[in-house]
Amino acid sequence: MPAPRYPFLDGRAARGPLTLAALPAILALALGVAATSVQAQSVADEYRDVAERLIQAATDNHFAYERLTELVDRFGPRVSGSAALERAIDWMLVEMEADGLDNPRGDPVLVPHWVRGQESLEMILPWPREMPMLGLGGSVATPDGGIRAEVLVVESFAELAERADEAHGRIVLFDVPFTTYGQTVQYRSRGAIEAAKVGAAASIIRSVTPYSQQTPHTGNSSYEEGVPRIPHAAITVEDAMMLHRMQDRGQRPELLLKMEAKTQPDALSRNVMAEIVGTEFPDEVVVLGGHIDSWDVGQGAMDDAGGVVAAWEAVRLMKELGLQPRRTVRVVGWTSEENGGPGGPDYAETHADEYHVLAMESDGGVFKPSGFGFTGSDAAFEIVREIGTLLEGIEAGTVTRGGGGADIAPLMATGVPGMGLSVDGTRYFWYHHTDADTIDKLDPDEVALCVATMAVMAYIVADLPETLPR
Numbered sequence: 001m002p003a004p005r006y007p008f009l010d011g012r013a014a015r016g017p018l019t020l021a022a023l024p025a026i027l028a029l030a031l032g033v034a035a036t037s038v039q040a041q042s043v044a045d046e047y048r049d050v051a052e053r054l055i056q057a058a059t060d061n062h063f064a065y066e067r068l069t070e071l072v073d074r075f076g077p078r079v080s081g082s083a084a085l086e087r088a089i090d091w092m093l094v095e096m097e098a099d100g101l102d103n104p105r106g107d108p109v110l111v112p113h114w115v116r117g118q119e120s121l122e123m124i125l126p127w128p129r130e131m132p133m134l135g136l137g138g139s140v141a142t143p144d145g146g147i148r149a150e151v152l153v154v155e156s157f158a159e160l161a162e163r164a165d166e167a168h169g170r171i172v173l174f175d176v177p178f179t180t181y182g183q184t185v186q187y188r189s190r191g192a193i194e195a196a197k198v199g200a201a202a203s204i205i206r207s208v209t210p211y212s213q214q215t216p217h218t219g220n221s222s223y224e225e226g227v228p229r230i231p232h233a234a235i236t237v238e239d240a241m242m243l244h245r246m247q248d249r250g251q252r253p254e255l256l257l258k259m260e261a262k263t264q265p266d267a268l269s270r271n272v273m274a275e276i277v278g279t280e281f282p283d284e285v286v287v288l289g290g291h292i293d294s295w296d297v298g299q300g301a302m303d304d305a306g307g308v309v310a311a312w313e314a315v316r317l318m319k320e321l322g323l324q325p326r327r328t329v330r331v332v333g334w335t336s337e338e339n340g341g342p343g344g345p346d347y348a349e350t351h352a353d354e355y356h357v358l359a360m361e362s363d364g365g366v367f368k369p370s371g372f373g374f375t376g377s378d379a380a381f382e383i384v385r386e387i388g389t390l391l392e393g394i395e396a397g398t399v400t401r402g403g404g405g406a407d408i409a410p411l412m413a414t415g416v417p418g419m420g421l422s423v424d425g426t427r428y429f430w431y432h433h434t435d436a437d438t439i440d441k442l443d444p445d446e447v448a449l450c451v452a453t454m455a456v457m458a459y460i461v462a463d464l465p466e467t468l469p470r
Helices: 023-059 063-075 083-098 157-162 186-197 237-248 301-320 343-350 378-394 444-463
Strands: 102-115 119-125 133-135 147-154 171-174 202-206 232-235 254-259 262-276 281-291 327-334 355-361 369-375 398-401 418-423
Touching: 023 301, 023 378, 023 444, 063 083, 063 301, 063 444, 083 102, 083 262, 102 343, 119 133, 119 232, 147 237, 157 186, 171 186, 171 237, 186 202, 186 232, 202 237, 262 301, 262 343, 281 301, 281 444, 301 327, 301 444, 327 343, 327 444, 355 444, 369 378, 369 444, 378 398, 378 444, 398 418, 418 444
Parallel strands: 147 171, 171 202, 202 232, 281 327, 281 355, 355 418, 369 398
Antiparallel strands: 102 262, 119 254, 133 232, 147 254, 262 327, 369 418
């Protein structure tokens, strides 16, 4: 037997008889809840058929996966400032035009241009070993001939401060096991700063990942004004643990680090986009997408070409099915999210005169979706949660509080409701920013489910009779 919909009414007998004085208040409350329920339920009823059409179209084939495969195979990694990134954007614009989408274009954005160059890490003592490594984004180069020095292994910034007198002239290794990305990534972001403060010659980190098969993970890093800039790189979990064990046994491992990294002048890139113009409120926009750039290793399939293509396919399917919502639906591939993230702020500034109804981002890998994390008003949350019920058949209907993304954050800061696609994140940080981020890590059926999930939510919000409340 199903649970009562309004338990506060069904429990009235246990609270004693109703009084006449109480009846108006109770009736008003009941009518208010009922009206809210009917309104919310009518959203699901009104759009059930169109949701099923979108889900069926998305899951009938693997078009999104095939297009994603072509993108990453044709152009490979698409690091900020590179020719590969711009060729990929050119190709997308041609394909968006062929899809029949409205207004394919690229908004110009100046982006950082960091170049890795040749790099290597060799253990000299206690025995020779070529160590897999990746320089971290923004790092400076080593001097000609590299840096040869003993290693000092620490487990935290606090331990480094305690052992500061041992660090001068050495290569500091932060061997910090993965807990959460937010907690562990600080050693990638600030490792070079803290190591330089105590006189280290270079800093290296244990890669920010819970799982490794000798795969180093790159990512952005930073320097601080007034603190010397020293080379900064990532090594594998296995090698970090080995060096730590050696130190614990009283050995003094010695490394030779060579890096040719350099930062060139900012380059011109683009936020790439296309849309379906709304029938009634064309100046009101639902925007969805991911970032088209990647790091310079692997293919950037999972992070984040998959998010861009899933959003693109969601909009393409609306066009194919003849679904033109009341409001404009726009897909965007933001540029240079990995290197400083100028794409998101530039988009928000360029399109500040438009009323954005909802911003949606996919940047967690296009694995099996479970729904969305949403940030917005209580009234809007109830509406998108009701829309989520139309995705329960594909197990993607859970809408939770709290969500967004790096590229839509500038829009959200102006009050625009935001949501991030929630997926099974079990394997995301296995491949994140590595040579292993390749198309084979993704499942065609799961990519299709991501398309369906984004398509249903984006279309319905764009087509609601009333604008999603802020």
